[in-house]
Amino acid sequence: MPDGGFAVVYSPRNVLDDPSFRILGPNEKPSRDANIAAFYNPKHEIHLVEKPRPKPGPGQVLIHVRATGICGSDVHFWKEGRIGDSMIVTDECGSGHESAGQVVEVGEGVTAWKAGDRVAIEAGVPCSKPSCNYCRVGRYNACPDVVFFSTPPFHGTLTRWHLHPAEWLHRLPDSVSFEEGALCEPLAVALAGIDRCGLRLGDPTLICGAGPIGLVSLLSARAAGAEPIVITDIIQSRLDFAKKLAPGVRTVLIERGSTPKESAEEIKVAAGGPLKFAIECTGVESSIHTAIYSMQFGGKVFIIGVGKDRQMFPFMQLSANEIDVSFQYRYANQYPKAVRLVAGGLINLKPLVTHRFRLEEAVEAFHVAADPVQGAIKVQIHD
Ligand SMILES: NC(=O)c1ccc[n+]([C@@H]2O[C@H](COP(=O)([O-])OP(=O)(O)OC[C@H]3O[C@@H](n4cnc5c(N)ncnc54)[C@H](O)[C@@H]3O)[C@@H](O)[C@H]2O)c1
Ligand SMILES: OC[C@H](O)C(O)[C@@H](O)CO
Numbered sequence: 549m550p551d552g553g554f555a556v557v558y559s560p561r562n563v564l565d566d567p568s569f570r571i572l573g574p575n576e577k578p579s580r581d582a583n584i585a586a587f588y589n590p591k592h593e594i595h596l597v598e599k600p601r602p603k604p605g606p607g608q609v610l611i612h613v614r615a616t617g618i619c620g621s622d623v624h625f626w627k628e629g630r631i632g633d634s635m636i637v638t639d640e641c642g643s644g645h646e647s648a649g650q651v652v653e654v655g656e657g658v659t660a661w662k663a664g665d666r667v668a669i670e671a672g673v674p675c676s677k678p679s680c681n682y683c684r685v686g687r688y689n690a691c692p693d694v695v696f697f698s699t700p701p702f703h704g705t706l707t708r709w710h711l712h713p714a715e716w717l718h719r720l721p722d723s724v725s726f727e728e729g730a731l732c733e734p735l736a737v738a739l740a741g742i743d744r745c746g747l748r749l750g751d752p753t754l755i756c757g758a759g760p761i762g763l764v765s766l767l768s769a770r771a772a773g774a775e776p777i778v779i780t781d782i783i784q785s786r787l788d789f790a791k792k793l794a795p796g797v798r799t800v801l802i803e804r805g806s807t808p809k810e811s812a813e814e815i816k817v818a819a820g821g822p823l824k825f826a827i828e829c830t831g832v833e834s835s836i837h838t839a840i841y842s843m844q845f846g847g848k849v850f851i852i853g854v855g856k857d858r859q860m861f862p863f864m865q866l867s868a869n870e871i872d873v874s875f876q877y878r879y880a881n882q883y884p885k886a887v888r889l890v891a892g893g894l895i896n897l898k899p900l901v902t903h904r905f906r907l908e909e910a911v912e913a914f915h916v917a918a919d920p921v922q923g924a925i926k927v928q929i930h931d
């Protein structure tokens with residue numbers, strides 16, 4: 549690896565200035581083994597791009613990406629052009645960071661992998677330098693030099709041939725499909741939350757939001773022994789999905805116009821009392837308030853959802869009830885656990901994939917993922 553580390557190896561090439569990257573026309577058919585990828589840009593366009601098939605350098609592995617899920621953040625980068633103040637789309641950028649695939653070729657010095665191995669691709673690769681305190685202590689999601697695929701400026705894993713450092717791949721046993729391997733990425737987010745919030749057997753738990761992150765949090769909380777579990781959403785069909793996924797979960801529809809205190813009363817009735825934990829998976833201010841008002845004395849609202857830059861909190865409710873509020877930023881050290889939980893049958897991710905597309909249809913897949921009327925939970929692209 550050259551001085552400057554992984555970020556230099558993966559520094560993105562400006563597609564428009566690089567003749568080896570080519571934006572495909574809407575009706576253009578790429579050849580079967582072309583390295584196509586789905587790119588978004590600052591003009592809120594999404595299109596297929598053909599780029600060279602890379603060669604693995606020392607320590608790298610070339611992966612044939614077999615399954616990639618579309619995350620809300622991919623859609624957000626496409627539609628809004630940014631997430632917060634630090635992640636801004638200023639150029640063409642490759643999408644996708646929920647991927648699994650098969651090893652095709654390994655670079656010099658790679659002994660852990662061989663062609664044909666099946667792997668989940670960890671989406672964020674930190675610098676791993678001894679001089680980086682966060683990497684050294686294992687909190688590598690805070691590494692300032694992390695390469696997080698599909699977050700600008702780094703191109704994503706929604707492509708046919710992807711280069712990855714050997715250390716940041718996770719072996720999939722034969723019993724775990726590529727589809728499930730790709731879902732290990734959002735599962736890693738939820739597992740990091742469960743890990744850090746300290747939830748234990750029998751803890752009454754609220755999950756706010758029944759999108760993919762809320763649903764993987766629901767599966768994780770259930771596997772961890774939370775009981776009862778209440779899940780909320782503003783869309784009834786998402787609650788119906790949650791109920792099918794985890795029978796026994798109690799659902800509360802958050803009605804437009806109801807105040808957080810009113811919603812919290814309904815949640816407490818559904819749970820049979822105030823709850824110990826809330827895993828907040830919307831990032832919406834009113835939902836965070838609802839979570840706070842649903843807590844028992846000493847409870848904890850653990851926020852995974854991201855939202856508005858500045859939000860008000862009901863300060864005295866938190867203070868007079870010793871309610872903790874914590875946050876999760878991506879994850880660290882969760883992939884091996886995610887794969888084990890899926891392989892061991894404790895978490896069944898299969899029902900989450902509601903729509904499947906081929907790589908050539910990636911643009912269509914994005915339109916389905918972004919359209920709430922289509923009712924998608926997880927859209928995946930397979931190759
Ligand atoms: N912290 C992290 O590292 C991290 C990682 C991945 C995703 N996220 C964030 O997690 C959140 C959830 O992701 P997702 O992919 O499930 O998104 P999503 O938009 O599919 O799901 C959010 C759900 O919340 C529901 N909702 C909206 N307002 C609500 C309210 N007031 N009360 C109850 N439910 C409400 C929506 O109807 C939707 O079903 C997003 O904010 C996403 O950006 C954070
Ligand atoms: O799954 C991981 C998340 O989508 C990322 O943190 C993204 O939101 C920004 O990089």
Ligand SMILES: [Zn+2]
Pocket residue numbers: 619620621645
């Ligand atoms: Zn994501």
Ligand SMILES: [Zn+2]
Pocket residue numbers: 674675676677680681682683691692693694
């Ligand atoms: Zn680092």
